[in-house]
Amino acid sequence: MTQDLSPVTRIPRTGLPPYAVVVGDPARTATVAALLDGAEEVSYHREYRVFRGSWKGLPVTVASHGVGAPGAILLFQELADAGVRTVLRLGTAGAMRPGIGDGDLVVAEAAVRDDGVTQQLLPPEYPAVSAPEAVLALVRAAREAGVPHHRGIVWTRAAFQPGLIPLNAYDGARLAAIEMELSALLVTASLRGLVAGGVLVVDGVNADELVDGKASFSTGAYDPHREVVARGVERGSVVALEALRLLARAEEAPAGPAEAADPGATA
């Protein structure tokens, strides 16, 4: 029997666990899947590679979305169509604030919508915010794992390489990191009633270097191919999976009176 597959990403329309970790690099799905019990590759079409498996008894989906928000949002939408309800992005990012170092994690509280695609879907004033429970679960998981981590607002920016327009629009805005897909996930989540968040592994442009004036925050010190980044990705994988487990456990707990009265609370 031919499986019913989504049109672009070719992920199965049914049978995916509702808790998901999404990553940019298809190779990273295998890194995360290696931590799971009973991991199996479900599909691999274009940049969209999907595994399913179990983390401490919780069935999870692990999927890649490639580089750039226009392609990534196709995966986010098709995951939602397939019944996935909680999505955490485990990405890499450049640091933008003093004190954030290579391999550290940044837990995103919100993202600047400079993603190049959501502007075509709804007005730019609409915010891209992480679910507060996702932020708290990621921070708790990072703290319990003893992983260096920071919280803050992330700049999702469609252009990776610098062009002619100066990149100083957010100087002084205390942004924590820069990457390319998170705001598209957060906006999709708000529109579709999903719980979403992001944890990013810093792969360069250490903000201490910025302060010293040794690098610009373009790609001066960008180098994701280092041991410090690989270790950060391993730690970030555990943090993301553990945060999913905390979120699932909290959702199983009986709703309080305020949540029960608010139909949006359990969307």
Ligand SMILES: O=P(O)(O)O[C@H]1O[C@H](CO)[C@@H](O)[C@H]1O
């Ligand atoms: O490592 P990933 O998750 O792909 O994230 C970052 O890395 C890519 C750029 O090198 C972009 O996708 C950016 O968001």
Ligand SMILES: O=c1cc[nH]c(=O)[nH]1
């Ligand atoms: O988009 C990205 C990803 C990683 N590092 C960066 O500096 N930018």
